[in-house]
Amino acid sequence: MTQLTLPGFDAPPPVPVHRFFFAVMPDPATAVRIAGMANSLRLEKDSPVGPERLHITLGSLGDFAYVPDATLARARAVADRMDGPSFSVKFDRIISFNGRPGRQPLVLMGRAGLGHLIDFRRQLRRALKQEAGLSILPAGFTPHVTLLYGAPRPDEYRIEPITWTVFDFVLIDSWLGKSHYDVLGRWPLTTGSPSG
Secondary structure: OOOOOOOOOOOOOOOEEEEEEEOOOOHHHHHHHHHHHHHHHHOOEEEOOOHHOOOOEEEEEEEEOOOHHHHHHHHHHHHHHHOEEEEEEEEEEEEOOOOOOOEEEEEEEEEOOOHHHHHHHHHHHHHHHHHHHOOEEOOOOOEEEEEEEEEEOOOOEEEEEEEEOOOOEEEEEOOOOOOOEEEEEEEEOOOOOOOO
16 A cells, blocks of 8 residues: 655655675584573673574675565575585684664674685675675674673673584574564585685
């Protein structure tokens, strides 16, 4: 049904309810380990990220008030053609990112052991642009896993490295403001080197 507007008044833009993004996720055992660490760092008003939602964002296709079927079909077609080896990732510190007051992300970061992830993300971003005319945002990439949202921590914490092997990547529909994800597609990486 079309909503009528009065002359001289524009209809407000629809409110986005979906964010679509590509990501890699830890295996279930590693996700439980990461979530346990997040709980050990949790303060009273912090909101931890559940183990089923832990991920590294490779890039967002954007926020939408509807499901953009044509955009998702083009993104899936590119993902179908991606070909790359599985690789490992390593995170060895925890820091706070800037965010809304009281909602700063506390994240896992790494100084080394993320080169193959960065390369894969660059290949995916280039393929989406060249083959489908799609841009994934942001242009820059700071690999991290968000543990929780809450009060900022002034210090950086060194931790025993957390590593896992990335065997696939996913396309996620994040329901904005709902703390809910739907995995819309999963694409395997080939086994073999590089793994480090």
